[in-house]
Amino acid sequence: xxxxxxxxxxxxxxxxxxxxxxxxxxxxxxxxxxxxxxxxxxxxxxxxxxxxxxxxxxxxxxxxxxxxxxxxxxxxxxxxxxxxxxxxxxxxxxxxxxxxxxxxxxxxxxxxxxxxxxxxxxxxxxxxxxxxxxxxxxxxxxxxxxxxxxxxxxxxxxxxxxxxxxxxxxxxxxxxx
Numbered sequence: 001x002x003x004x005x006x007x008x009x010x011x012x013x014x015x016x017x018x019x020x021x022x023x024x025x026x027x028x029x030x031x032x033x034x035x036x037x038x039x040x041x042x043x044x045x046x047x048x049x050x051x052x053x054x055x056x057x058x059x060x061x062x063x064x065x066x067x068x069x070x071x072x073x074x075x076x077x078x079x080x081x082x083x084x085x086x087x088x089x090x091x092x093x094x095x096x097x098x099x100x101x102x103x104x105x106x107x108x109x110x111x112x113x114x115x116x117x118x119x120x121x122x123x124x125x126x127x128x129x130x131x132x133x134x135x136x137x138x139x140x141x142x143x144x145x146x147x148x149x150x151x152x153x154x155x156x157x158x159x160x161x162x163x164x165x166x167x168x169x170x171x172x173x174x175x176x177x
Contacts, residue, residue: 001079006138007051008079010086011043015177018051020142020154021090023071024058024104029094031153031164038168040087047176052079052090055139057152058100067104070126072135074110077125078117088117 001008007018017039021028042048054072062068071093078089092113098104105113111123125131142150143161155162157175165171 001076005051006053006134006141008054008075008086010050010052010083011046011048013042013046013048015047015175016049016051016156016158017042017172018053018156018159020053020055020152022055022058022068022152023075023093024061024068024098024100025152026097026100028153029097031155032091032094034166035168035172036091038172042172042176043087048172050087052086053138053142054135055142055152056135057139057142057150061100062098062104063102065103066132067098069132069135070107070129071104071110072138073129073131074114074122074126076131076134077122078114078119081120081122081125082118085114085118085120089114089119092117 039048039050043050052075054075056068056072058068059066075086075089079086096105096113107126111126114122142154143156144150145161155164157172162171
């Protein structure tokens with residue numbers, strides 16, 4: 001975890017794909033479904049470093065439970081305790097994604113998903129919201145679009161914001177060094 005940028009890095013490729021994600025965001029879930037396999041293959045073959053930036057822009061859509069902050073906090077807990085479980089945890093969280101306007105998953109459900117994804121014991125990190133303040137700070141760093149708006153998912157390639165087309169080949173693969 002880069003404590004300045006908030007990036008949770010997976011892989012060590014020369015090109016960097018950074019994703020700003022909110023676990024309650026349905027479009028982020030669609031992004032994961034469309035781009036996830038390609039990104040994971042590019043990490044595995046050493047082409048890219050994938051950076052997850054878990055943020056919380058949809059806390060107001062979780063009936064007062066701050067689900068987005070709690071889920072982003074949990075990803076930091078996983079990254080610190082069991083880095084190899086980061087990608088499986090992200091995938092599993094989207095597979096169990098709650099709908100906007102619901103309370104979201106409980107802390108116990110998030111901890112269970114982490115455990116099933118191979119993470120170590122993160123229960124106290126989740127319930128204590130160890131990285132909650134950090135999530136709040138990092139949410140303010142989402143790269144803005146041309147209209148000055150921040151949203152999720154936001155993706156950058158080597159620091160340049162990408163307008164996603166829905167085609168991983170065009171958006172990511174064709175940009176590789």
